[in-house]
Amino acid sequence: MTTANQNLKPVTTKINAKGNLEIGGCDLIDLAEQYGTPLYVFDEQTIRTIAREYKQAFKAYPKVSMLYASKAFMTKAVVRILDEEGFGFDMVSGGEIYTAAAAGANMKKCLFNGNNKSYDELQMAVELGVGLISVDNFLELALLNEVAKSNNKTVDILLRVTPGIECHTHEYIQTGHLDSKFGFDLTQVDEAVELILEEYQNLNPVGLHAHIGSQIFETNIYYDEVEVLLKEAGRLKEKYSLNLTHINLGGGLGIKYTENDCPPSINEIAEKIISSIKDNAVKYNVEEPEIHIEPGRSIIGTSGVTLYTVGSSKQVPKGRKYVAVDGGMADNPRPSLYQAVYTADVVDKPVAEPVETVTIAGRFCESGDILIKDIKLPVLKEGDILCFYDTGAYGYSMASNYNRVLKPAAVLVNNSQSDIIINRESYEHLTACDVIPDRLKNKA
Numbered sequence: 001m002t003t004a005n006q007n008l009k010p011v012t013t014k015i016n017a018k019g020n021l022e023i024g025g026c027d028l029i030d031l032a033e034q035y036g037t038p039l040y041v042f043d044e045q046t047i048r049t050i051a052r053e054y055k056q057a058f059k060a061y062p063k064v065s066m067l068y069a070s071k072a073f074m075t076k077a078v079v080r081i082l083d084e085e086g087f088g089f090d091m092v093s094g095g096e097i098y099t100a101a102a103a104g105a106n107m108k109k110c111l112f113n114g115n116n117k118s119y120d121e122l123q124m125a126v127e128l129g130v131g132l133i134s135v136d137n138f139l140e141l142a143l144l145n146e147v148a149k150s151n152n153k154t155v156d157i158l159l160r161v162t163p164g165i166e167c168h169t170h171e172y173i174q175t176g177h178l179d180s181k182f183g184f185d186l187t188q189v190d191e192a193v194e195l196i197l198e199e200y201q202n203l204n205p206v207g208l209h210a211h212i213g214s215q216i217f218e219t220n221i222y223y224d225e226v227e228v229l230l231k232e233a234g235r236l237k238e239k240y241s242l243n244l245t246h247i248n249l250g251g252g253l254g255i256k257y258t259e260n261d262c263p264p265s266i267n268e269i270a271e272k273i274i275s276s277i278k279d280n281a282v283k284y285n286v287e288e289p290e291i292h293i294e295p296g297r298s299i300i301g302t303s304g305v306t307l308y309t310v311g312s313s314k315q316v317p318k319g320r321k322y323v324a325v326d327g328g329m330a331d332n333p334r335p336s337l338y339q340a341v342y343t344a345d346v347v348d349k350p351v352a353e354p355v356e357t358v359t360i361a362g363r364f365c366e367s368g369d370i371l372i373k374d375i376k377l378p379v380l381k382e383g384d385i386l387c388f389y390d391t392g393a394y395g396y397s398m399a400s401n402y403n404r405v406l407k408p409a410a411v412l413v414n415n416s417q418s419d420i421i422i423n424r425e426s427y428e429h430l431t432a433c434d435v436i437p438d439r440l441k442n443k444a
């Protein structure tokens, strides 16, 4: 059975009677006219479908909680949708914690994670009752214990570890191999546990946390990850009589960005994880743990598309043809950051013969601001609207104001209705934090 992370397009994508692309029952030409471009469009049905596919895939193992990795794309409306679907939130900053709380997330179901959390952020997490804190390093053990003590609380923690598993993904998005900035090396876990048991009375260690990378297409590494964590839990049980009941496996499942990508289904990942728990809980003499799954990209990536308007173009004599759009690396840094590959359609000619190979360039002042290198499309003209697929994850969440360009708006579509979920920035927003010192003020 396939799951929607294996689709290239949102589940509601259609060609309508006018011959235009439609998502969530909304004609994309109409959305571009109504809201302007660049525009992020998120399909609510795709988000909910994938969230339910995750829950369904783990039906056979009831001791599971789903946490959405907020860093993929977080806004209050997304928190509402995933809270309704029963998800908690994996959060990595005060800003993400604030957003989750402001949108009414169940903070007990949430986890605070990150390799350099500040005292103030830890304080905020403890005050707001975030259910679990994944402690990354020795400094944080000391800081968090201090914060917990000053709040008269005992805080449930996971120890973030690097399981030493290499996966075949881009170097910058690998996190689980040994030489990583995240988490305790397995050889440092004993020292951390001894400190907790002997000195840090306000920390209650309940489990282990790992995350092995992102845009993962292999399924066996999830089997291996569970084994490494259960083996470690068994070892700590034996050595310290420490009963670790929770295993957080992180996220990382890949999505389909182009026709060449064949990510596994959510069910295949779930089967590997469950079979590894069944095998390894026995092998390492631990109880079957509560598990946490933290998908980010695979929940939100496929649901989002970006609409751009075509502007100028340039044919390099005997070279490439560049077609520029009104967005680029500031709203989608992934092509320049990771050489990420995308695919796109012309919104009012989705089935026209692709006759011309062009390179879609962004509008920002960097030669590297190329969104798609060499894509075959129908002949493009100024004013055409392009729909880029699979921009839901790590697009808006990594967006910047480079060149002082305003961040785009985002709309949520469902049942032929579209609603703004992020307003387009204005020049007033853009300059709201700027201050001119008195001595530089124009005296005139």
Ligand SMILES: *Cc1c(COP(=O)(O)O)cnc(C)c1O
Binding pocket: 069, 071, 072, 090, 113, 210, 211, 213, 214, 215, 250, 251, 252, 253, 294, 295, 296, 297, 298, 393
């Ligand atoms: C980034 C991250 C995730 C989500 O990764 P995806 O590839 O977006 O699923 C989950 N857990 C942790 C700890 C992360 O750092």
